Amino acid sequence: MSMNYTKEKPWSKRDLMDYLTSHLKESRVRHILGVAHAAKELLLLYGIDSDKVERAALYHDMLKDKDKSWLVSFMREHGEEPGEGLLAWKTLHAPAGSIFAKEICGERDEDTLNAIRYHTTGRPGMSLAEKIIFVSDYIEEGRNFDGVEQLRSLAREDLDQAVLASLLSSISYLRKMNEHIMSQSLEAVAYYTEVTERKDAK
Numbered sequence: 001m002s003m004n005y006t007k008e009k010p011w012s013k014r015d016l017m018d019y020l021t022s023h024l025k026e027s028r029v030r031h032i033l034g035v036a037h038a039a040k041e042l043l044l045l046y047g048i049d050s051d052k053v054e055r056a057a058l059y060h061d062m063l064k065d066k067d068k069s070w071l072v073s074f075m076r077e078h079g080e081e082p083g084e085g086l087l088a089w090k091t092l093h094a095p096a097g098s099i100f101a102k103e104i105c106g107e108r109d110e111d112t113l114n115a116i117r118y119h120t121t122g123r124p125g126m127s128l129a130e131k132i133i134f135v136s137d138y139i140e141e142g143r144n145f146d147g148v149e150q151l152r153s154l155a156r157e158d159l160d161q162a163v164l165a166s167l168l169s170s171i172s173y174l175r176k177m178n179e180h181i182m183s184q185s186l187e188a189v190a191y192y193t194e195v196t197e198r199k200d201a202k
């Protein structure tokens with residue numbers, strides 16, 4: 001496909017959309033647009049650079065349909081060892097997506113790259129953009145799990161609480177499925193538990 005890519009100029013939103021519609025399943029594209037939409041609502045509320053967050057949303061699941069061996073070799077080709085991610089390979093589309101955005105799409109914004117990298121596991125001390133992408137991934141309009149409505153209102157009231165609730169819900173799901181829980185997620189739980197308790201104590 002023709003992608004007028006140069007290292008100096010990151011992919012435009014149009015390039016991104018072209019990539020998504022030609023490489024991903026339709027339901028995945030719908031999810032990605034849902035995340036972009038949810039993120040837009042939150043960024044208006046929390047006052048943050050809209051372009052950055054919207055781009056991060058479009059990038060976030062770009063590599064979600066790739067298999068384990070593709071993701072592992074892509075990461076290694078770019079000098080990154082998947083490490084613990086090998087135990088939970090479905091999380092690899094996040095770090096690999098961040099590398100893809102940087103190396104293939106020419107994305108330069110560190111915050112955008114981090115929002116992609118940590119959208120699955122979370123991490124302690126996420127930036128506002130990272131938190132908005134993390135939470136939007138759970139609350140976009142296509143999601144319909146038990147408690148999603150409460151999570152949507154929580155996201156509008158207190159983003160840290162919403163991050164914590166999303167983390168806990170995904171961890172309890174992974175436990176039920178007997179899947180590996182990334183240590184970064186557990187560290188994020190500890191961090192956001194402390195942050196929200198500190199707020200409560202005020």
Ligand SMILES: [Fe+2]
Pocket residue numbers: 060061064093094119120
């Ligand atoms: Fe994802």
Ligand SMILES: [Fe+2]
Pocket residue numbers: 031035060061137
């Ligand atoms: Fe997603």
